[in-house]
Amino acid sequence: MRFQDKVAIVTGGASGIGLATAKRLGSEGARLVLVGRAQDKLDQAAEQCRAAGAPAVWGSVCDVADEAQVAAAVRGTLERFGRLDVVVNNAGVMQFKPLEEQTGADWQHVLGVDLLGTFFFIKEAFLHMKPGGTIVNVSSIHAVETSPLVASYAAAKAAVNSLTRSASLEGKPKGIRVNAVLPGAIDTPMLWDNPNVKSGVEKIDPADVGRPEDVAATIAYLASDDAAFVQGAAVRVDGGRLSQL
Numbered sequence: 086m087r088f089q090d091k092v093a094i095v096t097g098g099a100s101g102i103g104l105a106t107a108k109r110l111g112s113e114g115a116r117l118v119l120v121g122r123a124q125d126k127l128d129q130a131a132e133q134c135r136a137a138g139a140p141a142v143w144g145s146v147c148d149v150a151d152e153a154q155v156a157a158a159v160r161g162t163l164e165r166f167g168r169l170d171v172v173v174n175n176a177g178v179m180q181f182k183p184l185e186e187q188t189g190a191d192w193q194h195v196l197g198v199d200l201l202g203t204f205f206f207i208k209e210a211f212l213h214m215k216p217g218g219t220i221v222n223v224s225s226i227h228a229v230e231t232s233p234l235v236a237s238y239a240a241a242k243a244a245v246n247s248l249t250r251s252a253s254l255e256g257k258p259k260g261i262r263v264n265a266v267l268p269g270a271i272d273t274p275m276l277w278d279n280p281n282v283k284s285g286v287e288k289i290d291p292a293d294v295g296r297p298e299d300v301a302a303t304i305a306y307l308a309s310d311d312a313a314f315v316q317g318a319a320v321r322v323d324g325g326r327l328s329q330l
């Protein structure tokens with residue numbers, strides 16, 4: 086029970102990797118705040134987390150790209166649970182378009198959710214977490230290597246890796262650890278809805294497809310005291326896909 090008496094926020098916690106992470110943290114004792122955009126989906130996810138053993142779950146409707154809504158979600162967490170120990174910045178969006186068809190608004194949307202959302206929660210965590218707090222950012226192997234049509238996503242995730250390094254440096258004197266995971270191909274709707282995967286532009290060997298629980302286990306490790314000396318790391322969870330020439 087590595088998260089007994091602890092309070093964890095998981096953004097994008099109603100589905101996919103976020104839900105698997107919330108269930109894992111909850112099964113190890115964490116009281117949970119699930120951040121997402123739709124109350125009904127958050128309520129369904131909260132039920133699953135309680136069934137997995139979470140002692141308490143609050144579903145907070147919040148657009149992570151909106152600084153005031155993020156501040157309100159963290160305020161609500163502190164009012165309900167009195168503390169904040171773990172933040173998992175998992176909410177993300179991906180957009181598929183040739184570069185010449187992309188607009189500034191497209192980029193602002195993707196960067197708003199994937200990068201600024203992560204920044205807003207780090208800022209709030211730095212303002213409110215006590216020493217011992219941990220932040221795990223969900224990046225992607227697209228931060229390192231990428232495919233056509235997803236320039237804004239690849240740029241956002243590369244920036245999340247950079248933000249993880251900066252935040253780990255500034256978090257260290259506060260006693261706050263900041264790390265990132267870089268999932269490869271993970272069996273969630275985001276993977277199978279991917280037009281590059283559907284069209285075959287991006288080929289994925291079935292042996293290289295992981296489960297949300299694989300990523301959740303790594304996130305739980307990084308968020309736990311087992312990783313007490315892991316700071317500023319970018320941990321690939323891709324079954325070795327990026328190692329292949």
Ligand code: NAD
Nearest residue numbers: 097100101102148149175176177225268270271273275276
């Ligand atoms: P998903 O679509 O199930 O999860 C994304 C979650 O983010 C959803 O719950 C969605 O509602 C939420 N979200 C989106 N915009 C939001 C906003 N503005 N405010 C609040 N919540 C918002 O897909 P997933 O695969 O579980 O993705 C989770 C994370 O993992 C993402 O950051 C994604 O980039 C990353 N990732 C996924 C894969 C993969 O193969 N599935 C690979 C690498 C990285």
